[in-house]
Amino acid sequence: MSTTTTDNDVFEPSPAESAMAAAPVQSSVDWNKVARFGGILALALVFISLSGMPVGLDKRTILYWINPGVYVNNPDGVGLTLGYLSLLIWPILLGWAVGNEVVLEGMQATKRGFSDLLAGFGVGALGGLGVFALTFLMGLDREMDPDSGALVYGVRDPLVNWNENLYVLLTFNRGWGFALWVWPLLAGVLALIGAGLRLLPDGIRKAVLAAVTAIVSVSIFQFLIDDVIEGVGETINDPGRLSNFFGDPDDGRPRVDSVFDGLIEFVYAQTGGLRLQGMILIGVVAAALSLAGSYVTRGRFKASRKAYFDKPLAQRTMSTSVLMFVTALALIILPFFTGKIANELFANVGIFLLLALGLNIVVGLAGILDLGYVAFFAVGGYTTAVLTSAGRGDEWPSWVPLFVTDDGEAVVGGWLIALVFVVIFAAITGLLIGAPVIRMRGDYLAIVTLGFGEIIRLLFLSDWLSGYFGGAQGITNIESADFGPLGTVSGINPRSVFYLVLFFSAIAIYVSWRLERSRLGRAWMAIREDESVAEAMGINTVNMKLMAFVVGAVLASFSGAIFSAKVGSIFPTSFLILVSIIILVVVIVGGMGNIMGVIVGSLVLIGVLGGPKQPGLLQEFSEYKLLIYGALLIWMMLKRPEGLVPNARRSRELHQDEFLQDAWLKGEVDTGDDGDVAVEVAPA
Amino acid sequence: MSERILDINNLSVTFGGLHALKDLNFHVDEGEIVGVIGPNGAGKTTFFNMISGMVTPSSGEILFEGESMIGLDPNQVTQRGISRTFQNVRLFANMTIVENVMVAQHCRTKKGIFSSLFNTPGFRKEEAEIRAHAEKVLGFFGTRLIGYRLEQPASVLSYANRRRLEIARAMATSPRLLLLDEPVAGMNPKESAELTDLIGKLRSEWGFTIVMIEHDMNVVRDVSDRVVCLDHGETLAQGSFEEVSNNPEVIEAYLGRPLEKRA
Ligand SMILES: Nc1ncnc2c1ncn2[C@@H]1O[C@H](COP(=O)(O)OP(=O)(O)OP(=O)(O)O)[C@@H](O)[C@H]1O
Ligand SMILES: [Mg+2]
Numbered sequence: 048m049s050t051t052t053t054d055n056d057v058f059e060p061s062p063a064e065s066a067m068a069a070a071p072v073q074s075s076v077d078w079n080k081v082a083r084f085g086g087i088l089a090l091a092l093v094f095i096s097l098s099g100m101p102v103g104l105d106k107r108t109i110l111y112w113i114n115p116g117v118y119v120n121n122p123d124g125v126g127l128t129l130g131y132l133s134l135l136i137w138p139i140l141l142g143w144a145v146g147n148e149v150v151l152e153g154m155q156a157t158k159r160g161f162s163d164l165l166a167g168f169g170v171g172a173l174g175g176l177g178v179f180a181l182t183f184l185m186g187l188d189r190e191m192d193p194d195s196g197a198l199v200y201g202v203r204d205p206l207v208n209w210n211e212n213l214y215v216l217l218t219f220n221r222g223w224g225f226a227l228w229v230w231p232l233l234a235g236v237l238a239l240i241g242a243g244l245r246l247l248p249d250g251i252r253k254a255v256l257a258a259v260t261a262i263v264s265v266s267i268f269q270f271l272i273d274d275v276i277e278g279v280g281e282t283i284n285d286p287g288r289l290s291n292f293f294g295d296p297d298d299g300r301p302r303v304d305s306v307f308d309g310l311i312e313f314v315y316a317q318t319g320g321l322r323l324q325g326m327i328l329i330g331v332v333a334a335a336l337s338l339a340g341s342y343v344t345r346g347r348f349k350a351s352r353k354a355y356f357d358k359p360l361a362q363r364t365m366s367t368s369v370l371m372f373v374t375a376l377a378l379i380i381l382p383f384f385t386g387k388i389a390n391e392l393f394a395n396v397g398i399f400l401l402l403a404l405g406l407n408i409v410v411g412l413a414g415i416l417d418l419g420y421v422a423f424f425a426v427g428g429y430t431t432a433v434l435t436s437a438g439r440g441d442e443w444p445s446w447v448p449l450f451v452t453d454d455g456e457a458v459v460g461g462w463l464i465a466l467v468f469v470v471i472f473a474a475i476t477g478l479l480i481g482a483p484v485i486r487m488r489g490d491y492l493a494i495v496t497l498g499f500g501e502i503i504r505l506l507f508l509s510d511w512l513s514g515y516f517g518g519a520q521g522i523t524n525i526e527s528a529d530f531g532p533l534g535t536v537s538g539i540n541p542r543s544v545f546y547l548v549l550f551f552s553a554i555a556i557y558v559s560w561r562l563e564r565s566r567l568g569r570a571w572m573a574i575r576e577d578e579s580v581a582e583a584m585g586i587n588t589v590n591m592k593l594m595a596f597v598v599g600a601v602l603a604s605f606s607g608a609i610f611s612a613k614v615g616s617i618f619p620t621s622f623l624i625l626v627s628i629i630i631l632v633v634v635i636v637g638g639m640g641n642i643m644g645v646i647v648g649s650l651v652l653i654g655v656l657g658g659p660k661q662p663g664l665l666q667e668f669s670e671y672k673l674l675i676y677g678a679l680l681i682w683m684m685l686k687r688p689e690g691l692v693p694n695a696r697r698s699r700e701l702h703q704d705e706f707l708q709d710a711w712l713k714g715e716v717d718t719g720d721d722g723d724v725a726v727e728v729a730p731a
Numbered sequence: 732m733s734e735r736i737l738d739i740n741n742l743s744v745t746f747g748g749l750h751a752l753k754d755l756n757f758h759v760d761e762g763e764i765v766g767v768i769g770p771n772g773a774g775k776t777t778f779f780n781m782i783s784g785m786v787t788p789s790s791g792e793i794l795f796e797g798e799s800m801i802g803l804d805p806n807q808v809t810q811r812g813i814s815r816t817f818q819n820v821r822l823f824a825n826m827t828i829v830e831n832v833m834v835a836q837h838c839r840t841k842k843g844i845f846s847s848l849f850n851t852p853g854f855r856k857e858e859a860e861i862r863a864h865a866e867k868v869l870g871f872f873g874t875r876l877i878g879y880r881l882e883q884p885a886s887v888l889s890y891a892n893r894r895r896l897e898i899a900r901a902m903a904t905s906p907r908l909l910l911l912d913e914p915v916a917g918m919n920p921k922e923s924a925e926l927t928d929l930i931g932k933l934r935s936e937w938g939f940t941i942v943m944i945e946h947d948m949n950v951v952r953d954v955s956d957r958v959v960c961l962d963h964g965e966t967l968a969q970g971s972f973e974e975v976s977n978n979p980e981v982i983e984a985y986l987g988r989p990l991e992k993r994a
Contacts (some may be wrong), residue, residue, distance in 0.1 A: 558848060565847035565854070566861070569826070569834040576823040583783055585809035585838030585904050594844065 053179045067719060081169040084145045088170055088234070089177020091137050092508030096181060099208040100671050101216055105130030107667055108320030129267070129667055130216065132630060135237055138174055142167035142238025146245045159246055168235045169244025175231035178217060182230075185214045186223040250341050254334040261333035265314070266321040274386035276307045282383045314449045330562060374667055382542045390541035392654060394613065395661040398606050400649040402626075403633040404555040404642070406600030411632070411640035411694070412559075413595035414575030416493040418627050419480070419500025423600040425622035426476045427469050427607020429507060429516060431525065434465040434616050438524035442514030451526055457535070470601050471610045475528075476503070477600030478593065485592045488578060500627055508619035521618030527614040538613045547612075551605045558598070559642050571595055587658030625659045630674055636683050638690025647692050652676070734761040734796075734864050736812075736987055737782070742791030744774075744781055744964075751777040754792070754963040758981070759908065764934055764941045766955030768948075770984055776818055779910050783815045784808040795908070800944070810838045814895040816904035818913050818944070824887040829881040831864035831896060831982065835903035842969045851983050861910040868899045871929070871937075891918045895926075902937065911943040925954045960984070 095101065127135075146163045164215040185200070188209070192199045198211045218226045244252055265272065314325030321329070382390050402424060409417050432440045437451045450461025463646030478504075484495045507516045516522065528547065536543040562568045570591050574583040582588045611617055629652070637648020656672050657663030668675060683690070737759040744752040751774045767775050781791060782788040784805040793800040795811060803811070805898050814835075846854040846890060869876040872895045876916055880888075881898050885896060891929050894914060901909060914930065915923035927950045933939045951958060952972045959969040960981045968978040 085816060133836065140800060442931050551923070561850065562844070566837060566840055566842055566858070567844060567847055569830055570837050572826055573823050573834045573837075578819055579805075580817070580821045580823070581834075583805045583809060583815060584835045584900065585806050586816075586834070587804075587838075588808045598844070 050216075050575040055168065076169070078169070080145060081166050082173070084170045085173025086142050086177075087609075088137055088141045088174030088238075089180075091141075092134055092174055092178050093181050093233075094475050095208055096213060097136070097177070097208050098238050098674060099213075100133045100668075100674075101130040101317060102208065102212045102676075103670060104128065104667055105216060108316070109263065109318040109625060110320055111316035111318065111322050117281050132263070134178075135521040138171040138237035139241035140507050141170050142241025142407075145246055146242050162240050163242045163245060165301045170237035171238025171241075171317070174238070175229075175234035178230040178234070179223065179226045182214065182223040183228040184322065185209065185217075186586045189214065203446055214499065236654055250338060252329060253341060254337040258330035258334040258338035261329050262321065262326050265325075266666075269315060269319065269375060271389060273311070273666060274388040275325040277386040278382075278384045278389070282306070282384075285381070303559070306408055310508040313465070343617060375553070380547075382545050387541055390545050391567040392543045392664065394541045394548055395658055395663075396608055396649050396654045397552055397713060398613070399546060399630065399653040399658055400552050400646060401555055401606040401609070401631060402549060402630045403637070403645045403649050404552065404559055404604050405599040405606070407560055407640065407642070407645045408466040408562065408571075408602070409595050409599035410634060412563060412575070413571035413592055415480065415485075415592055415595060416489070417496045417596070417599065418493050418624075418631070419496035419498070419503070420599070420603060420630055421622050421624065421626040422480065422500045423442040423473050423476060423505035423603035424607040424610070424626065425507060425619075426473050426504055426600075427604030428611040428617045428621070429522070430469045430472050431462070431465050431565065431608040431611035432522040433515070434468060435461055436522050436654075438517075439522050440513065440515040440517050457526035459529050462536075462608070463530075466605070473600045473604030473607075475599050477597035481593045481596040481600075481648050497624065497627075499622060503620050504622045507622070519617060523609050523616035525615045525617070527615070528609075528652075535611055536609075538615055543615045544609065546605075548609055550654075551609065555602050555605070556642055558602070562598070567591070567594065621660070623659065629659050629676070631651075632680055636679060638692040638694055641690070641692055641694035644692035644694065648690070651691065652679075735759070735879050736761045736796060738794040739782075740783070740792050740794075741946035742788050742793065744777055744786055744788050745879060750964050752781065752788070755961075755964070755966060759942055761907075762934065762938075764831060764943065765932070766951040767942060767944045767961060768951060768959040768975070768981075769931065771966070773961040775936075775961055776912055776952065777959065777964075779815055779912055779942075779944065779970050782808070782910060783813060794915075802915060806838065809904050809906070811908040812905075814901040814904040814908075814915065815910035816894075816901050817911055818899055818916070820890075820893045821898055822888075822893055822900070824886040825884055826881050828888070829862070829865050829869070829897070830883055831885050832868055832899050832903045834901045836861050836905075838903050839926055847985075860926070865903060868902050871932075872899065879986055891922050891926065894918065898933075902933070902939075907940060909936075909939040909941045909955055909972060911941060911945075913944055913946060913949050915945065922950075923947055926950075932953050951963055952976075 066456055071595055092386075105128045108127070109132055110127040143720065145166050146159070147360055188201045190199055190201070200209050201258070201612050217230075219229065244255065247255065249299075297548075314321060316322045316325075331366075359471065385393075402420070405423075406417065406420050409415050410418070433448050434441065434448060435457065437455055439449070440470060443449075444597050448464075450458040450465060480496070480499045484499065506512060507519060512518075513520075529535045529536050534543060536547045538544065562571075570586045572579065572587050573584065573586060574591060578588055610621075614621075632647040633652050634645055634649075636652060637646070638644020652662070653663060655664045656675055657665070657669055662669050663672075687693075737757075738754060739757040742752060742755045742757075743750065745759045752855045755778070757778075757864070769775050769779065772801055777786060782800070783787050784800070784803050784807065788801065795808075795813060798811075800808060800811070823834065826834065840857055842851075842857045866877060867879070875892055876896060877897065877900075885893065888896060894917070898911065898914060901911075911930070915926050919928065930941065930943065930950075931954055934941060935955050943951075943955070955972060957969065958972050958975040959977070960967040962975075962984040967984055968981050
């Protein structure tokens with residue numbers, strides 16, 4: 048989004064409307080655009096259908112009350128399922144998107160109205176026709192097998208999901224003739240609703256969106272809400288828990304009855320999904336909160352945010368430290384009010400956050416595109432495993448320490464001592480991999496690091512070293528990290544893992560934050576900008592790049608050490624290239640070079656979608672995780688290449704024109720005409 | 732009699748079959764300002780690239796303050812005390828103006844990773860000094876590059892100011908020998924006259940010895956003690972501006988061979 052058109056600080060709030068009201072131009076439907084968006088929608092719907100998502104997610108009811116009145120794959124047979132939602136959401140989004148237009152400052156805006164609705168309906172109807180076309184082709188291909196009486200499909204082989212389940216789902220079990228009119232109509236109406244959202248006044252639209260978002264999230268995240276209620280209940284019943292950080296896990300105590308139980312029963316149906324009454328309740332509450340919220344704050348939040356970012360960096364420190372303190376406090380208390388599932392999720396997010404923070408120094412700050420970053424995660428994990436597992440390979444000589452007592456318990460502080468070795472080996476691996484590749488630039492470096500990442504994994508997998516690392520069997524029985532009086536960190540108590548990971552993430556954040564503002568950080572930035580010039584300005588680029596590489600390696604190895612203690616067993620398959628790629632995606636989607644961005648990226652990607660093997664909030668989507676990752680990445684690269692929370696520098700780089708235009712509006716652009724500037728200022 | 736700061740003997744650079752520099756002999760005395768002129772493609776920039784270590788000569792020697800510079804990496808050359816600007820301005824466009832100058836002090840400062848992490852008093856002192864020096868260097872160009880400009884990215888600067896910032900960046904490495912590649916290119920007459928002045932001050936106030944490539948003959952005349960003309964990688968003439976500019980071979984190199992001589 049161009050900053051010039053939307054956030055003009057000269058006007059009072061909602062300049063968009065007033066500008067639009069000024070001199071609207073009567074609009075007509077841009078059929079070209081409608082056709083384009085309709086085509087995109089049709090393709091998207093067909094693609095999603097064939098990805099298997101609708102059928103796969105059809106078991107999960109979202110809204111219990113909607114009864115399509117026909118067969119769905121859900122045995123309970125009623126409700127809007129997540130499967131249908133995965134299709135029906137798109138007409139709404141594209142119907143909204145087709146009305147989008149860029150209004151430049153001082154240009155006449157088109158008048159909104161009937162034509163938008165018509166365009167929306169057109170887009171939806173075209174998309175619906177796409178679905179119909181799919182069902183029609185499937186219908187043609189559908190044949191009764193004379194022997195078994197089952198329905199078989201000719202192209203089943205290449206397209207796994209081209210099958211009876213999908214056909215039934217898409218035709219509501221009424222044949223393609225039904226799909227012919229139902230899909231264009233259904234998608235058309237949904238897209239019309241999406242387009243209609245634009246016509247609503249700002250406040251109302253926000254309230255509607257809040258209601259819909261709340262309804263969908265409350266029903267998708269039912270398990271999470273259960274989990275939180277459990278955590279809150281436990282803490283209310285037993286406040287003493289709050290002093291006990293690494294203490295006993297949320298063990299198998301019976302679920303605490305809580306005041307919320309009645310509410311839960313009111314809101315959710317027995318079979319999962321929201322009841323009609325629950326839906327109304329949640330929708331109304333969310334809408335009311337949204338309305339009240341926008342009435343109370345009336346842009347004050349935005350204003351204070353702006354005031355904060357307008358301050359020069361030096362003066363922000365005060366507000367920043369207050370903000371950080373509050374956040375830290377919240378994070379420390381939070382796990383006591385959530386259950387096991389959420390804490391497990393936090394722990395996974397933390398492990399990947401730590402990795403992403405390290406990679407952010409390497410890629411975001413120094414500009415070294417390291418695609419083999421998982422190697423250091425693996426080194427951290429395996430080093431910890433070798434030092435703290437009785438089940439390590441039997442070829443280790445006896446002088447290699449093993450921090451396990453004779454009766455097979457973890458040695459107090461053993462993990463911490465192992466960590467010292469972890470840091471040393473990570474740094475050595477960093478130097479060994481770094482030394483040969485660091486002289487390369489750009490793509491060459493990326494490819495070679497990719498190779499080294501694989502080599503490290505293959506070494507751990509190899510038969511040759513299986514006496515040490517167990518080959519494909521990996522190393523099991525890794526002891527938990529025993530901190531003596533502080534408690535023990537292990538996988539059965541995700542809360543403790545969360546605290547450990549939080550501690551190390553805090554270290555990583557501190558390290559990135561300090562380094563960014565130091566002589567080293569500047570040198571890294573210069574190398575990222577122009578390596579040859581940086582060298583000509585006296586920066587030893589080889590040493591500096593190597594240093595970034597090693598700092599990144601050490602941070603990743605911390606993560607590996609925690610991972611090892613958490614999971615209790617590691618295998619080469621935990622360290623696939625995919626891990627490197629996903630960490631990189633986290634950094635890119637979050638906002639390269641920005642600590643806040645990396646945090647948001649890990650929360651969104653690992654927390655919501657899940658890690659390479661770890662489930663996220665959207666557990667149901669695990670199977671399609673990579674698909675969603677890919678789609679998200681492409682969308683980000685097209686629409687917001689600077690990431691969710693952009694680094695000021697990077698967004699400047701990517702939106703140079705807009706930035707300059709902005710500066711020009713503020714009268715800050717240097718026109719070069721400086722006849723009136725005093726030159727006689729002598730050096731002090 | 733001043734010291735010889737740079738001494739280049741029989742130096743050649745080849746790119747594939749092209750002799751960009753041929754058996755070049757060149758020297759600079761401490762405190763001199765030497766102008767290097769020559770037609771396009773004469774090898775002037777290559778000459779700078781070679782001194783600053785970005786291009787390796789195929790033969791010959793380069794002595795800076797009596798020590799050989801052959802085989803040093805560009806950063807080592809800068810460390811020894813030679814700094815340069817680029818003909819096609821190459822700033823760190825997304826770093827702020829003050830950062831561009833601060834980063835150039837890298838080789839003159841030394842606080843490492845641990846003092847940065849622990850924010851030691853020594854680290855803070857050094858940072859303050861780096862910053863102060865950067866502001867002092869930028870102040871050399873008047874008010875253009877200081878004040879609110881300090882925290883702006885280099886990319887917002889006008890062309891002339893980018894050139895000034897390049898010079899500031901080179902100054903910040905605290906060199907003894909400063910190589911300026913066409914410092915006034917793209918500037919209007921008023922701006923180049925002013926910069927000519929500043930180049931003089933770079934010597935008188937900052938004590939730099941300067942070698943300057945320049946096509947603008949007014950600037951070369953006003954500021955150089957000595958002028959060297961290169962053509963096809965060879966020294967065509969050297970001496971005072973008048974001597975070189977009246978040298979028939981130089982005129983020929985610039986204007987082409989007069990008709991009667993061609994036959
Ligand atoms: N890296 C390189 N590889 C191959 N040829 C090069 C390289 N650098 C320069 N040259 C060639 O060497 C010759 C001298 O180039 P150089 O840039 O030094 O000229 P110049 O005197 O600076 O010209 P100008 O006045 O246009 O800046 C040119 O023919 C150029 O094409
Ligand atoms: Mg040149």
